[in-house]
Amino acid sequence: MLLRRSTGAACARPARAGAACLLAAALTLSGCFLKPEEEREGEPGIDFPAREGLSIPLDGIEYNVFITRELNTAITPDDAYFDGPPPPPGTAYYGVFIQACNTSDEPHETVRAFKLLDNRQEEFLPKQLPASNSFAYNQRRLDPGQCIPAEGSATELGPTAGAMLLFELPTAATENRPVELEILGGFDVLGGGRETAHVELDL
Numbered sequence: 001m002l003l004r005r006s007t008g009a010a011c012a013r014p015a016r017a018g019a020a021c022l023l024a025a026a027l028t029l030s031g032c033f034l035k036p037e038e039e040r041e042g043e044p045g046i047d048f049p050a051r052e053g054l055s056i057p058l059d060g061i062e063y064n065v066f067i068t069r070e071l072n073t074a075i076t077p078d079d080a081y082f083d084g085p086p087p088p089p090g091t092a093y094y095g096v097f098i099q100a101c102n103t104s105d106e107p108h109e110t111v112r113a114f115k116l117l118d119n120r121q122e123e124f125l126p127k128q129l130p131a132s133n134s135f136a137y138n139q140r141r142l143d144p145g146q147c148i149p150a151e152g153s154a155t156e157l158g159p160t161a162g163a164m165l166l167f168e169l170p171t172a173a174t175e176n177r178p179v180e181l182e183i184l185g186g187f188d189v190l191g192g193g194r195e196t197a198h199v200e201l202d203l
Helices: 001-011 017-033 169-176
Strands: 056-058 059-073 093-100 115-119 163-170 180-190 195-202
Touching: 056 180, 056 195, 059 180, 059 195, 093 169, 115 163, 163 169
Parallel strands: none
Antiparallel strands: 056 059, 059 093, 093 163, 115 180, 180 195
């Protein structure tokens, strides 16, 4: 309704009326034909980027990005996530908080590699964090029913509920939305490729 009312007001003005009407009509038509995610063909995260909060199966493990947010490591509680120098000028730290669970009947290795991609296909890799960082995501073998972070751990019970991937991003990257997290699975020997999953981050 708001679009239709603004369209009418713009068309009533003699100056630039034609251009305004054409623009409004284009926006209205494009909105009519956009499909919601649940109506897209294929599997979210595999055939098209999934939203945060959706579980994505990959190599026997289900991955779920709970939240993505900028970190200010100079203040509490963010200083607990990364005990290191502040980001360089023109950049910021972003934590991607993820859960990985083995919901199968067999042990599986979680993935080791992640990267971020902006809409210009610029790639960003997570920072290496020390083993002493209890919030950091660390690749490991999970038995059936096990998760990263471990159930009942301080990380799992914390405000983010996920293990952290820490990225140092330039300001331009956060403006080049959408930004996707690519989860890089193992190589498919028969298919000749690598299994991957994608999540569109809420930046």
